[in-house]
Amino acid sequence: MRADSASSATPGRPAADPPVRVFESQATAAAAVVDEIVAVLMACRAQHRRPVLALPTGGTPVAIYGELLRRQSEGLELQDLVSFNLDEFLDLPDGHPGSYRAWMRGHFHGPAGIAPAAAHFPDAATAPADYEAAIARAGGLDMAVLGIGGNGHVAFNEPGSAPDSRTREVRIEESSRRANAGLFASLEEVPARARTMGIATLLDARALRMVAFGAAKAEIVRRALEEPPTPEVPASLLRGHRDFRCFLDAAAASRLGGAKAG
Ligand code: PGA
DSSP, X not given: OOOOOOOOOOTTOOOSSOOEEEESSHHHHHHHHHHHHXXXXXXXXXXXSOOEEEEOOSSTTHHHHHHHHHHHHTTOOOTTOEEEESEEESSOOTTOTTSHHHHHIIIIIHHHTOOGGXXXXXXXXXXXXXXXXXXXXXXXXXXXXXXXOTTSOBTTBXXXXXXXXXXXXXXOOHHHHHHTGGGSSSGGGSOSEEEEOOHHHHHTSSOEEEEEOSGGGHHHHHHHHHSOOBXXXXXXXXXGSTTEEEEEETTTTTTOSSOOXX
16 A cells, blocks of 8 residues: 655645545654644644644544654644643543543643643533533634544544534443543443534534544444445544545555545
């Protein structure tokens, strides 16, 4: 499979087809995603406004945050970023180390120097409608960066999520709870409820960048990208967005037939 290095298309440019970009490694894919994030930061600063990003947690974005921080050490400015996380657990005590807030502080917000006031989470203290209102007040999402769950979820929009869903409380599927067990001492401790941006919240972002790594994601990536869009594979609903791109390593792309690299 050909690795794509021509990843510098103009952010915000409408895409005729959902472009799928395949890279030899996670590191090269993450660098390409970061190129696009940096282009958003630059474009927003040129317009004298703060960049507003929807950001994910999980295994997939670790390389992306690592690359952003590496570039920060070379001079990239991140401190003006306004961050809205895709989702957050309910039913955890404040400050719990398994929360996505804690994860983000450790992996990105802390080292990047992003103030807690600019790091938003759809947590128990924030009514879902207030989260949507905060995004709107910030000017809307310039870009949403997201992974895909093994069951096709995006954020915590589990299978069955409606295309017009907004920020709301959801039940976390067992497979998704298991995928999060590493954040907790045991599977029993993983909350069963979360709050998440909805599919419509994501579709309102000016750009969507979905990222998947590893062979374990290959089949759900194929379903999300190549089968008819359906709420049963929530990620497939994002293909209707005018500026949707998917960044894959070769293993995650290994079941794709129709979609071409680059
Ligand atoms: P992962 O999760 O990056 O940990 O695989 C992706 C997701 O559930 O969105």
